[in-house]
Amino acid sequence: MASKNSRGRRSFLKGAAAIVGTGPIAMAQQAQVAQNRSVAAPGETASAARVEVLTNERPGADFMLEVIKSLGIDYVAANPASSCRGLHESIINYGGNKAPELLTCCHEESSVAMAHGYAKIEGKPMMSMVHGTVGTQHATMAIYNAWCDRVPAIVILGNEMDAVARRSFVEWTHSAQDAAVIIRDYTKWDDAPSSLQHFAESFVRAYKIAMTPPMGPVAIVASGKLQEEPIEEKDLRIPKYSPTISPQGDSGAIAELAKLLVNAENPVIVAGRLARTAYGMKLLVELADTLQASVNDQRNRMNFPTAHPFYNTGNIANADVLLTLEVEDTFMLTHRMSPLNRIGMDPARRITKDGAKIVSISSLELLQKSNYQDFARYNEVDMNIAGDGEATLPILIEACKKLITPDRKRALAERGAKLAEIHTRNHEQSLAQATLGWDSSPLAPARISAELWAQIKNEDWSLVGNDGFFGRWPTRLWNFDKHYQFIGGSGGEGVGYGAPAAVGAALANKKYGRFTVNIQNDGDLNYAPGVLWTAVHHQIPLLTIMNNNRGYHQEVMFVTTMAARANRDVSRAGIGTKLIEPNIDYAGMARAYGMQGIGPITEPKDVGPAIKRAIEIVKRGEPVLIDTVTQGRG
Amino acid sequence: MRPTTFLALAFVLAFALPLAQAQNATGAAPVGNAENGKRLWVKDNCYSCHGFDGHGGAGAKLAPKPIAAAAFIAFVRHPSASSMPTFSSKVVPDADLRDMWAYLNSIPAPPTAKDIPLLNQ
Numbered sequence: 001m002a003s004k005n006s007r008g009r010r011s012f013l014k015g016a017a018a019i020v021g022t023g024p025i026a027m028a029q030q031a032q033v034a035q036n037r038s039v040a041a042p043g044e045t046a047s048a049a050r051v052e053v054l055t056n057e058r059p060g061a062d063f064m065l066e067v068i069k070s071l072g073i074d075y076v077a078a079n080p081a082s083s084c085r086g087l088h089e090s091i092i093n094y095g096g097n098k099a100p101e102l103l104t105c106c107h108e109e110s111s112v113a114m115a116h117g118y119a120k121i122e123g124k125p126m127m128s129m130v131h132g133t134v135g136t137q138h139a140t141m142a143i144y145n146a147w148c149d150r151v152p153a154i155v156i157l158g159n160e161m162d163a164v165a166r167r168s169f170v171e172w173t174h175s176a177q178d179a180a181v182i183i184r185d186y187t188k189w190d191d192a193p194s195s196l197q198h199f200a201e202s203f204v205r206a207y208k209i210a211m212t213p214p215m216g217p218v219a220i221v222a223s224g225k226l227q228e229e230p231i232e233e234k235d236l237r238i239p240k241y242s243p244t245i246s247p248q249g250d251s252g253a254i255a256e257l258a259k260l261l262v263n264a265e266n267p268v269i270v271a272g273r274l275a276r277t278a279y280g281m282k283l284l285v286e287l288a289d290t291l292q293a294s295v296n297d298q299r300n301r302m303n304f305p306t307a308h309p310f311y312n313t314g315n316i317a318n319a320d321v322l323l324t325l326e327v328e329d330t331f332m333l334t335h336r337m338s339p340l341n342r343i344g345m346d347p348a349r350r351i352t353k354d355g356a357k358i359v360s361i362s363s364l365e366l367l368q369k370s371n372y373q374d375f376a377r378y379n380e381v382d383m384n385i386a387g388d389g390e391a392t393l394p395i396l397i398e399a400c401k402k403l404i405t406p407d408r409k410r411a412l413a414e415r416g417a418k419l420a421e422i423h424t425r426n427h428e429q430s431l432a433q434a435t436l437g438w439d440s441s442p443l444a445p446a447r448i449s450a451e452l453w454a455q456i457k458n459e460d461w462s463l464v465g466n467d468g469f470f471g472r473w474p475t476r477l478w479n480f481d482k483h484y485q486f487i488g489g490s491g492g493e494g495v496g497y498g499a500p501a502a503v504g505a506a507l508a509n510k511k512y513g514r515f516t517v518n519i520q521n522d523g524d525l526n527y528a529p530g531v532l533w534t535a536v537h538h539q540i541p542l543l544t545i546m547n548n549n550r551g552y553h554q555e556v557m558f559v560t561t562m563a564a565r566a567n568r569d570v571s572r573a574g575i576g577t578k579l580i581e582p583n584i585d586y587a588g589m590a591r592a593y594g595m596q597g598i599g600p601i602t603e604p605k606d607v608g609p610a611i612k613r614a615i616e617i618v619k620r621g622e623p624v625l626i627d628t629v630t631q632g633r634g
Numbered sequence: 635m636r637p638t639t640f641l642a643l644a645f646v647l648a649f650a651l652p653l654a655q656a657q658n659a660t661g662a663a664p665v666g667n668a669e670n671g672k673r674l675w676v677k678d679n680c681y682s683c684h685g686f687d688g689h690g691g692a693g694a695k696l697a698p699k700p701i702a703a704a705a706f707i708a709f710v711r712h713p714s715a716s717s718m719p720t721f722s723s724k725v726v727p728d729a730d731l732r733d734m735w736a737y738l739n740s741i742p743a744p745p746t747a748k749d750i751p752l753l754n755q
Contacts, residue, residue: 428747431747431753432746432747433690433695434747434750434753435744435745435746435747435750435753436685436689436690436695436744437685437686437687437689437744438744438745438750439744440685440686440687440689442686444685444689445691450750450752450753450755451752453752453755454752454755457755471691471692477753551682553682553683553692554692556679556682557679557682557683557692557717557719560678560679560682560719561719563725564719564720564721564722564725565719565720567722567724567725568725569725570678570679570719570721570725570726571677571678571679573679574679631681631685631686631691632681632682632683632685632686632691632692633682633683633691633692633693634690634691634692
């Protein structure tokens with residue numbers, strides 16, 4: 001039997017009003033009831049008998065959940081954490097485990113990375129819930145990726161600030177004075193509310209900040225006591241959420257930019273993290289068509305259709321006007337370093353021609369922090385327009401259209417025809433390059449990409465893995481023309497993003513009935529492969545193609561470079577960089593987590609049949625993994 | 635003299651001319667052992683960027699039809715590509731490079747794109 005002094009027990013007057021009803025109004029009413037009741041003081045003879053109550057049917061977490069629900073958050077990804085146990089229980093019981101539904105994760109990094117991938121498809125955040133100390137420490141990498149990728153994520157950090165409320169030594173090791181400090185350098189905002197009303201306002205504020213461009217992760221510290229103690233505050237209410245209107249570039253500056261663009265002989269548009277939505281992609285097409293201008297897509301988002309005649313036709317060295325839209329690093333875009341290796345490195349050389357005008361439109365001007373250096377080198381441009389790219393494009397398009405005379409339109413059309421020829425040549429070159437290594441074993445990524453395309457092109461497909469380490473072959477061979485067909489990469493290049501982000505994105509695609517494909521790097525999967533189990537457990541259909549090149553081949557190159565520079569043995573560069581001896585059996589790994597695993601596939605002739613079999617499995621609503629053994633780096 | 639100019643001159647004197655002379659003297663491309671070249675190609679991690687059969691990837695396409703052996707060796711000694719490491723003869727001797735070149739030269743041409751149905755979708 002528990003001691004009468006056990007913490008967490010509370011004494012109430014016998015016969016206190018039963019708590020009924022749900023929702024914020026009901027809870028406010030119940031809080032009023034609780035406020036009005038009297039409690040017998042020690043040694044006092046109360047008119048009503050004092051009894052010990054070991055239950056609490058109205059914990060604060062219920063109200064917290066009402067706040068979370070009010071924002072339309074559909075999922076909470078979490079590895080169970082005792083400091084979040086109150087909220088956890090409210091989600092599954094009080095909330096019925098629906099909107100939000102709890103997603104069982106095997107690692108906090110997976111929780112946040114799932115939210116990262118989900119947000120890029122769904123356009124809104126899911127919530128992650130982690131221990132304020134050890135869980136946050138696990139989650140840091142994924143939070144940093146979301147920060148660098150400008151993706152909204154809401155992370156709840158469970159914590160117990162009241163030292164006398166900590167139940168054991170473990171709770172001391174799992175508590176912090178300032179739990180969010182380790183992620184403050186790469187979150188937009190955080191708070192540690194000390195009351196339920198404070199939680200409500202901070203959570204709604206956090207959501208609003210996360211969703212305002214430039215978007216990013218936010219954190220709310222949820223006190224253990226606040227979650228678990230009965231609701232005693234009166235007049236609790238959930239603040240109204242009104243989305244912040246995205247900041248638009250200055251109209252005068254846009255008019256000046258329009259003049260430059262319309263009069264330019266060879267304008268080049270570069271898109272970074274521009275298209276937050278499908279509308280952003282439509283706008284960029286409209287701008288390109290209006291100007292008959294090249295668009296170089298950095299593929300951080302699905303900005304521009306790959307089959308559009310102006311796609312990736314721009315030569316920055318020949319540009320007289322270079323317009324960058326939500327581009328992080330204009331310096332590297334406009335400069336070359338040779339050699340790239342640090343010893344003997346010449347000063348960076350500007351590649352743009354004399355007199356070229358460089359104009360940037362970016363929301364990043366509105367948010368900079370100092371410690372982590374993701375802001376890149378100083379943005380030395382001719383015009384720097386602070387504003388969200390997508391929100392600014394409509395006025396830029398309108399301004400350009402007003403300036404284009406019929407004569408100018410004819411000249412622009414001639415330029416467009418030349419760009420279309422370049423696009424055709426680029427495509428033919430890609431096809432010719434795809435033949436190289438066509439029959440090779442290990443498999444060439446171009447062959448796998450072509451085999452995949454043949455079988456998914458008639459589906460409503462979505463590629464949720466970055467193809468950067470796959471020679472960009474899907475980008476080069478497939479016809480990407482919908483916003484959800486590509487979501488870019490991790491942002492911070494923190495390894496371990498790929499698999500969980502793909503599962504999160506596939507979850508978002510599931511309700512639309514889309515066929516989701518992930519190209520999964522082997523090194524990345526080994527960080528937290530438990531997310532394969534999460535995909536199975538939550539019945540998330542997803543085709544995973546392993547890019548199993550059995551190593552960290554970019555690092556093989558770097559270590560080889562260092563050895564060569566030192567005139568030492570380059571053949572030893574595989575030490576510490578290759579995943580061999582033994583080879584990892586990814587199909588077996590998938591099976592261990594309950595997922596269907598196919599492979600390893602080493603022969604080109606076996607790729608097509610394996611994909612066919614896998615597609616049937618995905619169409620039954622299940623995830624499946626094909627282990628394809630591939631070349632080193634594309 | 636700028637360091638880059640000096641390096642370029644040193645390159646010509648040290649490598650390009652002797653190789654060119656060697657080729658001119660024999661009138662034929664240097665002979666290498668393709669089988670040993672294949673082994674070295676993997677051992678020295680060339681495959682990591684250029685593919686097991688030299689078809690390219692993160693690194694340049696080298697096969698089929700590699701550039702002339704002398705040019706190949708000269709490039710390895712002083713690559714112009716920013717991400718290609720410089721390999722001195724102490725790290726990879728000329729004989730090894732000749733063997734690798736022979737391996738690359740032995741790689742057959744792939745089918746053309748128009749002959750591959752999957753590339754004509």
